[in-house]
Amino acid sequence: MKKAVILLMVLTIVSKVSGFLRDLTLAYFYGASEISDVFLLAISIPTIVFGVIAAGISTGYIPLYSRIENKLGEQAGIEYTNNLINVLMVLTTVLVALALIFTEYLVKIFAIGFEGETLALAVMFTRFSIFGVYFTIIIRILSAYLNYKKVFAVPSLIGIPMNLVLIAAIAISSRTEWIYVLAMANVVALFIQFIIIVVAAYRYAFRFQAVFQPKDRHIKEMAALAFPVILGSSVSQINRLVDRSLASWISVGGISSLNYANTMNTAFLGIFVSSFVTVFYPDISRKAAKGDMDGLKYTMNQTIIGVLLLIIPVTAGALVFAEPIVRFLFGRGAFDETAVTLTTSAFFFYSIGLIGTGVNLILTRVFYALQDTKSPMINSAIGMGINVGLNFALAPLLGIGGLALATSISALITVILLTQGLRRKLGRLNLTKLVPSTLKIVMAAGGSTLIGLMLYGAAEGVFGMNISLVIALSVMVLLYFSAVYLLKIEGADIFIKSIMRRFKRKRN
16 A cells, blocks of 8 residues: 555656646746636636536545445446446536536636636637536546556556647647637547546456446435535635636736646645645544544544644745745746736745645544544535635735635634534544644744745845755755754654665665
């Protein structure tokens, strides 16, 4: 399992890098402009409208497929998979038809600030991209099928060819002014993903079959399994919808700036924090199943410390070096000063909520281990209400940054609500034991960040902004982990010693 987690982490890094390169390419050729806003909106509408359904289906698919295969055999599982795909294709056709008829109203919901030529362009882009939903549904289901077969590489890496297609389309459309290339790019990219995933699934016994039984009991069971996940996913998607819609109203390029800023934060969370949580989740689940609540609390607290060990220094660095980081990553091509200002503001305020988002990942999984999916869903809904309310309160004051700050505040409040819910379930959580370790982490992060800032200020006049930033951040990382080791933070010292032992074994 540990090898699988490490493999997934490496594959995730590779895929995230390709996605980040896509955003860098978009920023270089289009900056934060009307076209970049329209492009991002068009590819996000199918994800938000249909992605929650696909997420729910793919989550509930594996346990149901496992049960069918164990009881009735592999062929019955494949028949069920085909029936599910075909039923969803019919449902998708109905939804696509409605989306094509009411495209303009759909775009206005997602971007209330779009008008005139921008609105017309967004409608055209969306009508192209909506057809990619057919491929998305099949890709999600067959990815779950391959994961069940313990094939992780293909589902994890199919994002790379997709991003390469989008990168090529962005460059071609900018150089040739063939805007239709950009409009069709997402569907072409999804089609390539579809071909790759189907070929991989065929290697593991899957075959397409003409099965259509919408009243089959397994379809009903799937709907029952998927519904809570769909509701939970809908909450976060509604948050994204409100953020982007208001961003389109606040400023041209607002959607793009939020996307660029969010990409930087979610890349860190997706690669490191999620992988870290994944390692500990099975242990939490086992302890919950055995009724070992003391052991569960201990593992949960150690996981929180591990996540804080990663998030606190990143938060400090992002807050202090927000503008230099944005300029270093995006500040070229069409990414002008306005784009830098907007993206820096969003990045700064998003970074405030990194701790809340990271701890949220842990607490939610503790609820899942306790077989309670209702509490996280309710708390997410409360967080959504807080986020929407704060959006309208803070956006007039801080613009794009207000939207990001609202997201961060709601994430922090949600963590408080989840903690209270767990305390009602489990009694004392022993969180006070984390205070000494947390204070040491804050001291290490604060001290290394301060030295990094002083070094950056001294070196900028000599080496320029980019080289000075790299030097400052590198020194910060070295100083931080040295301080963590010297302060002997519980959990962290064991982790670092383990890495040093591995390094010594490799040298010998």
